[in-house]
Every structure is written in structure tokens, then in C-alpha cells.
Amino acid sequence: MTTASPSRDPSHAIVIGAGLGGLAAAMRLGAKGYRVTVLDRLDSPGGRGSAIHDGGHRFDLGPTIVTVPQLFRELWAACGRDFDADVDLRSLDPFYQIRWxxxxxxxxxxxTDAMxxxxxxxxxxDVKGYDKFLKDSEARYRFGFEDLGRRSMHKLLDLIAVLPKFAWLRADRSVAAHAKKRFRDPRLQxxxxxxxxxxxxxxxxxxxxYILVSHLEKEFGVHYAIGGVAAMAEAMVRVIEDQxxxxxxGAEVDEIVVTDGVVQGVRMTDGSTxxxxxxVSNADAGHTYDRLLRANPRKRWTPAKLKSRxxxxxxYVWYFGTEGTAEMWPDVGHHTILNGPRYKGLVRDIFIKxxxxxxxxLYLHRPSVTDDTVAPEGGDTFYALSPVPHLGFDHAADWTAEADAYQDKxxxxxxxxxxGFRDRITASHVMTPPDFRDRYLSPHGSGxxxxxxxxxxxxxxxxNISEEARGLFLVGAGxxxxAGLPGVISSAEVLGKLVPDPARPMAAPVKLAAE
Known part of the structure; x- marks a missing residue:
């Protein structure tokens, strides 16, 4: 067993990445008594939940809604803080509108009656089918979110123990197949x-x-943070610094340093250590294992294993700001989903072909109807998001050539x-899969x-606890x-249960079981 040298601080912890999962992990570790250093290559916190500014518009780059806010309240409480004193969270009604x-x-x-x-x-x-669907959703929430989602699942025996429940809940059936079983109308499906x-x-x-999301929405509502998710990230930074x-x-980690199977720290891209x-890595799990541990033999998450995932x-996300539109399009609310002519065929093109x-x-986000900090007076801030294939397919789209034409569509x-919205645009920014790959180091530019x-x-x-090295943990969407805010915040909660207090020794790496 490798032990720390006298000059090393056993209470020091490093978190790679200031996304929501990484910041939540740092808060959990700080509450345990660790001295935490968070390192992020970007210039602001939040990761995919960060923001950029242009012409008085704030463009929230990633997540736009907050569900299960008690996860954040519990996180703040674990740090001796009051979430609602630090973050202005607004409940939305309606949640969103879907249009065909x-x-x-x-x-x-x-x-429920309105629904x-x-x-x-x-x-x-289909009303009776809706009532059944709600019961189905709650059962999956109780098991999938409150149970499995808030504890570590790194032991194969834990998986084996829950297989009968998976079978009873028909986990083998897809979300779409389950909706089709409960609803006859294709729009409701x-x-x-x-x-x-x-x-x-x-x-x-x-x-x-994953139909549990319907229960999440019904039980806890859909919320928006004034200042966007970036404001939540900034509040998390303040807690960490107060700890x-x-x-x-502007601090990019190039490698996780491991000696004799034990984490020693990190090496930065400038050569410093x-x-x-x-x-704790909040970098994409694929990037963590393929790049940050490239000098360390990997037992489970080998390059071949990652390639097979x-x-x-x-x-594709188009962020744009407009002037003089605050009173225009009154039927366009905070969240709108615009359906194209196909559902299953389009999804198949994106994920399979x-x-x-x-x-x-398209998913259209118009936060300016709720948040007057996001746009100049009288103006609006929007983003329009279109799911598209990632870059890992053969003959992947050349976004340098495709971006302008796709924006026109x-x-x-x-x-x-x-x-007439295009005549009112005063600021514009576009992100495509190559931008997700380059900004977030996301494999294949996946979202x-x-x-x-x-x-x-x-x-x-x-x-959440790595098999590859003692002292290495992972949080975040991968x-x-x-993924999703509840998922990444829960990953940090799981981390807090796995990591010992600073005075206690670190556990050995997880033993692998045959897959």
C-alpha cells in the first residue's frame, strides 16, 4: 500500500471540472472537512450550464429547467447553508407547450385535473390511460430515483438483487412502447x-x-433560476470558497497521476502538478478514462470498451437576442416544443442512422418572459435547440459546411x-456538435x-468510485x-456516501466482476 509523504496534505481533494456535478461534489467534500481545489479549463463555472453575454443578452448555454429542487436544498443544508437564501427559484406554470x-x-x-x-x-x-401512466411513473420514481439513483451501484450483487424489480416494472420495455400501451392518440404518445x-x-x-420524469414534474414542478443555471453555479462557488x-x-488538467494503483494528484497542461x-473527475467519463488516464492501464474502461458504447x-443550438419584441408573440411562453412531421423516423435518423x-x-427557450436580467429592456433572449446526430457515425455531418443551411431551416x-423574428435579431451565437466536443471535451460532440x-x-x-485507481471518483452526466440536473446532483450525493472522512484511509479500488 502506498502512503502519503509527510509533506502531502491528506485532507486535500481535487475536483476536475466546475460543472454542476463537480461543484456539488466539492460542496459535499468541503462539508466533510476536505480542503478542495476545483480546476476548470473554462473562464466561468457551470460547465454545460455556463453562460455567455452579447449585446446585453445572457445566453444560458445548457440546462434551462430545475426539477426536484429539494436535491439542491439538501445539498445546501449539508453545507450548513440555505439554498433559497442564495438562489431565486421560480415555479413555472405552465411547464411547457407542445405544438404539432x-x-x-x-x-x-x-x-392533475388540468392535465x-x-x-x-x-x-x-385516453384519460384512463393517463391515470394509469401516472401510477406507472410514480412506481418507477420510487424505485429508480429515490432508491437506485441515490446510492452507489458499483457492486454487481446490488444489480442482481434488484433484477426482479426491474422485471416487474418492465424495464425491458422502452419509454415510447410504454406510452403507446397507455395512450392511443399518437400526439399523446x-x-x-x-x-x-x-x-x-x-x-x-x-x-x-425513465417515465419517472412525469412524476417528477407532477410532484415537484418545473422551475427556473433567476440568472439562469449559471447563477446557481456561481452560488455554488461562493459556498465552496466559504468552506x-x-x-x-483557465486551469486545464492533462492527466490524472497514478502510481502503483494509487492517485497522486493531477498534471496540468502547462506541466505543473x-x-x-x-x-474527483467531473470531466466526461469517456474523456476521463480515454485521455486523463491514458498513461495508466485500464481494467474496465478500456479504449475498446468506450468505443463500443x-x-x-x-x-444544434442557436442562441439569439431580439429588440422590441417583449410584447410580440404573446402565445410563445418560456418553453415551447415544436414538432416536425415525423417522430419515430426522425429519432431513428438521429440515433441509429x-x-x-x-x-x-425544436425546443424553444424564451427565458425573458420570466427573467428580466436576461435581455435589454423591451427585448427577448431565445435559444432554439435541435437534436442532431453526434460525430461518431460514419459520414458524420460536416458542420462547417452545413451550419448556415441548417440555421435557415x-x-x-x-x-x-x-x-418576422429574424428582422429583430441583434445578437446571435450558434453551437454545433464540434463546439460541444471542443468546449466540453465531450466524446463525439455528444450533448x-x-x-x-x-x-x-x-x-x-x-x-462513481473508479475501478482503476485508489482515490479516484467520478461524478456528472456520464x-x-x-444526465440532467437531478442526475448530476445525485451523483455528488452518492460520492459523499462513498468518500471517507479525511482522517480515514481510502478504500482499495473496486474489484471487477465479469460483465
């Missing part, structure tokens, strides 16, 4: 199955466990909702790391329990 090309729409709200009325308006015969796309999953192949920790920007017996889709389609579905679809299929979830997903 035929002019029909569905408005999602928290109130039943919406279902009845589109398809009266889409409205209650598209949610995996928010965490990078194909609704026609992701396990039906005595440090967050350094930082010593620590505990390293299915990755989440890529994202890796083919950039001419048609698309997005604009044409938005014109049906907001006539949400490893896709959450059933054989890429729980024990099958990169574990680890257990998965």
Missing part, C-alpha cells in the same frame, strides 16, 4: 415519451424506467411561430455523454445515475 404541424397543441402543467383536461381535449378515450431526449436518450430504446476551498478557471490523495445525440435530416423538431420553422440505455445504466454505467 397540424395546429394542435398540448400544455403541460402540475395540476386530465388537456388529455381529454385531445383524446377523451409523443407528449409522454419525449422526455429522455432531455438527457440524451432515444425514447424508442431507453428503458421505461475554504478554491475554484480556479497538483498533489492530492483524492481526485452508444453515445447520446449531438445538439446518424443522418442529418431535412426536417426537425431552423429559422423557417420558427417563422411559423414568431413571424449528454453515454446514452442511458438499460445496459448503459446503473451498474453498467461508469461507477456516471451513475445519469
Amino acid at each position: 404541424p397540424d395546429g394542435s397543441s398540448f400544455t403541460a402543467r402540475q395540476d 386530465r383536461a388537456e388529455v381529454a381535449r385531445l383524446s377523451p378515450g 409523443m407528449a409522454f415519451s419525449f422526455h429522455p431526449l432531455f438527457i440524451g436518450g432515444d425514447p424508442f430504446n431507453v428503458t421505461s424506467m 475554504g476551498g478554491a475554484v480556479r478557471f 497538483e498533489d492530492a490523495d483524492l481526485v 452508444r453515445w447520446s445525440m449531438g445538439l 446518424g443522418q442529418l435530416s431535412d426536417d426537425m423538431s 431552423v429559422a423557417a420553422q420558427l417563422e411559423t411561430l414568431m413571424p 449528454f455523454s453515454i446514452e442511458p440505455r438499460i445496459l448503459q445504466s446503473a451498474w453498467f454505467r461508469p461507477h 456516471t451513475h445515475p445519469g
